[in-house]
Amino acid sequence: MIFSKACEYGIRAAIYVAQKSINHERCSMKDISKEIDSPEAFTAKILQKLVKAGIIKSVKGATGGFEVGLKEMKKIKLTDIVIAIDGEIDEKKCVLGLKKCSEDQPCPAHNKYKFIKKDVLSMIHNTSLSEMSNSVDAGLSCLKI
Amino acid sequence: MIFSKACEYGIRAAIYVAQKSINHERCSMKDISKEIDSPEAFTAKILQKLVKAGIIKSVKGATGGFEVGLKEMKKIKLTDIVIAIDGEIDEKKCVLGLKKCSEDQPCPAHNKYKFIKKDVLSMIHNTSLSEMSNSVDAGLSCLKI
DNA sequence: ACTAAATAGGATTAAATTATCCGAAATGAA
């Protein structure tokens, strides 16, 4: 409803990589797509974007794979992942698609939607990769099925 | 962010038709697409769906056009329009795309997202075509630019 | 009856998103 398929995969993948990193393990693309139940080649493209954005680190070669530092994952927010995959977020986007929709010139749904938009932006801005991967690592949440 | 382009056009079109109906005027497709600034042929397809779903009424022929009854527009909610255009809403859809995501088996974002989802569903379930078109008619909100 | 104006509907095209394939480059280990 709010994320593209690419973002869904990308966020799950990043969480999985982070969770493995918590346990000092590096993971391969094959491993990731299997454990988060996503199409491997497509997810690989998405991870490339995350690597280029500096969100996760990749190591080439035989024992290579993906990883992310413990300090880094605390600073990485959902927003960063979404931007790396889908590009900048238009925070002024109107729920009914008007080019200009604001407090001064609102669309007919603006006054009800504005609180929802605020909550969504606040959620993705405040939720860190670290807290999500810790939740998975603690068995409080899961990444597939 | 939450509606497809087709829904954005469809909702705006329905509101415009309703606003005209408040003033006892029937409106044509050309009029609608001009006044809500949307592609005419595409919007026409969408209005056909709304007509088939019984949300608005169409009249063929020379002085034909679209209209909606005053009583009806009070009962029509955003949900009805969205379902008519995009099909049933999956209220259990996981924000990270998991097939099964629930209180018992949550994704890592579930506990933060569930409140947002609740608010979105509540908004589209409670907002009527009538209140939106009245808001436009009163000059409190607008449908284009 | 004719015409102009309007919706209905099928066929098609365009664009964006999702997804796959394959060869190149890197790298650790035998």
Next chain:
DNA sequence: TTCATTTCGGATAATTTAATCCTATTTAGT
């Protein structure tokens, strides 16, 4: 060095969504 394993990157395909085009049908007015 050679090999197996891995990420990288370009090309391409498939699917979904968005949008257009054209013809048929309806109907009020002349």
